[in-house]
Amino acid sequence: MAHALDLVGDRWALLVVRELMRGPKRYTDLGERLPGIGTNILATRLRDLEGHGVVRRSILAPPAASKVYELTEYGRELRPAMRALAEWGARSLGPPTDESGFFPGWLGNLIDSMLAPHAPAGRLELRALGDETASLVDGEAVDGPVERPDVVVEGKPVDVYSMVVTGRPDQVHVHGDKGLLAELLRAVQPTAAVQS
Amino acid sequence: MAHALDLVGDRWALLVVRELMRGPKRYTDLGERLPGIGTNILATRLRDLEGHGVVRRSILAPPAASKVYELTEYGRELRPAMRALAEWGARSLGPPTDESGFFPGWLGNLIDSMLAPHAPAGRLELRALGDETASLVDGEAVDGPVERPDVVVEGKPVDVYSMVVTGRPDQVHVHGDKGLLAELLRAVQPTAAVQS
């Protein structure tokens, strides 16, 4: 445990890994998806994680030729631990209280951490009005819309979020296979009432 | 994830939880088992963890009447996440280089994090000469010796440690059911050679 925390226990480190878990990212994109991190900290974390064999720097093939950070195989092996930690945290996390706190990538992260582990086969698209769209395709989170979705959920960001944590599609519009959505929401661990 | 880290992401927090995972402990005992923590940090962590519903203070029944800290039900639910993190860390952890670093409780922690998750039924006793003795009884770590052990392993602390991380009982003495020990060591994930 202590050694694991030496590798990824620093502040922000696991959140950097979380972002990279969904694919390689550029430095600036990472900064946007981690509001409040500060550029020096991000640079330091990436350097440390690289030194620890968790993250690797890579140059995209020309003509793209831009630098990206990606997880090593060892870094990807953190997935079970991160899933377990996220599910534990979710059990004491209530619905959002306001419209804020929706930073770039939040919807993808929500799908990846709360829906993907329990997802039945199928193509689900979530549209947060005026914000982002992300999808869940056969258990994998995908950014943006998806072709021929089985079911589409549409609503304000806070209502999409609430649907996931409460398990009830109350304030959102659902098009398509409502049974599939119901099945998914039933499979998601209901947020137990853990008194804070 | 971010919320989980708000609860247990501070430095030392998960190590405090790790110690309490093996039973209630007094303040001073926690301090001894967490070398380097500093009394103020320990007090702050315990207060924060209590505020977050992870730890609870409790007074032992008279005439013992001493204060102890213990995990709440929610705190105990961290076990899967901690196991996953510990196993991940263990894959990049080599054998110890010197005789130091063996603080009170190290043997119990070693058994709990590396052996217990894979243990077959049986009673195993580990004796670190001149240091500690701890046991593994049907998959659960127990401090101290055990009655009628099926197999006893005895050796210098560093050699007991090495046996666990390398999977080979080379520098230690084994009494009793060597087959059971071999079965256990085989079940333990071999420490993959992850280049640092």
Added chain:
DNA sequence: CCGCATCCCCAAAGATACTG
């Protein structure tokens, strides 16, 4: 713009001493 390095400032962490 992207990808950082630098600088300043402050809050939190560490070490140590001390106390009910």
Added chain:
DNA sequence: CAGTATCTTTGGGGATGCGG
């Protein structure tokens, strides 16, 4: 034993700069 008080040091947040 179970912490609090005090002091020092480290690390994070925020702004800025700067070469590619």
